[in-house]
Amino acid sequence: MTISSSFVSQEDVFQDKKILLGVTGSVAAYKAVGLASRLVKRGAKVKVVLTKAGRQFITPLAFSSITLDEVCSSMFPESPPLAAHLHLSLARGADLILVYPATANIIAKMAHGLADDLLSTLLLAGGPPVVIAPAMNTSMYLQEVTQKNMSLLEERGVMFLGPEEGDLACGEYGVGRLIEEEKAIEEIDVLLRRSTQLKGKKFLITAGGTREPIDPVRFITNRSSGKMGKYLAEEALARGAEVIFLKAPMNVPPPVRSHLIEVETAQEMYQEALRVFPEVDVVVMAAAVSDFYPAEKVEEKISKKERKELTLTLLPTPDILAEMGKGKEKQFLVGFSAETDQALERAREKMRDKGLNMIVVNDISRKDIGFGSEFNQVTILHQDGGQRETPRAHKRLISRAIMDEIVARLSDLNSP
Known part of the structure; x- marks a missing residue:
């Protein structure tokens, strides 16, 4: 589903917005660094949650160098101030949760309420609007179970960006390609503007x-x-x-x-x-x-x-x-x-x-x-x-x- 809006204001809605960026174990995870950079340049305060599988594709240092903030990965961090109810404080302190890229695995976890790591747990905790950018092989994306999981999440109010059709990392061509950073920013821009449409009413x-x-x-x-x-x-x-x-x-x-x-x-x-x-x-x-x-x-x-x-x-x-x-x-x-x-x-x-x-x-x-x-x-x-x-x-x-x-x-x- 593409996010759309009937009217748009001119000020930059990213300014001072707190965006929680979830990065999962996809070969497209490197694109999340560019997305984080674009968000920071627009004035957003980006907090990255990098899954264990995501760390296999990209390092926390790549994100912290851009966001100037610590990257969260563990449910039980060594730093005491972060340890207490981390999943709740992260979810409730954000204006938007964006999972980019989102694997079939995290989509399935969300659909069925599984919470076995920091990202899936904070997603279950709820709070701000959630936006998902899927990235996976075409056959995985078109599987009936994946489509049902996405439909279930959409019915609960989760919004999806893409995926797009194009060349995939596996060498195949098809749907499942992660939406490009610039397009994702445009879609999120519209979503954030929509969130203030009825302010004061x-x-x-x-x-x-x-x-x-x-x-x-x-x-x-x-x-x-x-x-x-x-x-x-x-x-x-x-x-x-x-x-x-x-x-x-x-x-x-x-x-x-x-x-x-x-x-x-x-x-x-x-x-x-x-x-x-x-x-x-x-x-x-x-x-x-x-x-x-x-x-x-x-x-x-x-x-x-x-x-x-x-x-x-x-x-x-x-x-x-x-x-x-x-x-x-x-x-x-x-x-x-x-x-x-x-x-x-x-x-x-x-x-x-x-x-x-x-x-x-x-x-x-x-x-x-x-x-x-x-x-x-x-x-x-x-x-x-x-x-x-x-x-x-x-x-x-x-x-x-x-x-x-x-x-x-x-x-x-x-x-x-």
Whole structure:
């Protein structure tokens, strides 16, 4: 996947950025020295983690001479200040982790959570964005297991640079060649600029499916897993936004670094959403909010033996987005429309009636996307008539496309 961005600023984003450069055991490891040099010249502070296999191809001295910093290789360095929780301090102190070159081995370790050396352990510790530049023989790269490992990592938010097609060290020609230093710098430049796209913006993102109680045991709900809302929140956070994450019950853990508010019913979500609405710039209503709730909640469990039938009277829940649309000032409102037929027509009607800036439409009649699936395919409609369709893709990638549209529209609104 190639990293791309919808707008780019002019200042050098590498200045004072802390980049953790992982170098693994590839014959292309020597290129990492040139990459480190370019990064340092752009003002970045580069810390190199060189694996045991990497040391067979390049020496630590080559890197330390350029970065003017000690190269890390061991989980247990002799220097006491470095010994304590080294993998955590390295990962959490970086703005970006770049593995250049990345062998099939380190990619497999990352995909399956193995942590048997310093680099794999700090990658598992998590923290900053991770970028991988694969380098290997064509047959290794095209192996089904390697492709699955890369897909798995991409679904988790890891970004890949290359590989390219060309002459390989083994004498063959094919895909697997490490992306050249200059191209890698260009791609990372875009990534770092994207990380500040939403700096200073505050988002309210809702997720999950509300529950409307019938009695103390039973409730009315829907099939929302909360995944899309979580991925959208993580994408906004990765671009520098502050996120209030308002969640109904969901099947996945909430994103870290967000301001978490937990609710259960549509009425509770309505109250909390309207409470924080005045302080946010963007609202993304990804939660599946119940349209109706039981008129009467029974305080004791309804017994099957005492009833031959059960009739429920349902009343409409408050429309959160419609209420926001009436009172919005600066806010950019994004809604979701899950439909089974006449999807685009109904979505446009919702967007107009509720005063939305943008609406995301998905066809829930399809079994291969949407509720309960890791994949989705959506159409993004804009208030001004603009439209974008995405291919079927993992929900994390769909969330990236949605956030790209939000960023572009916010940029247009802020243009003189």
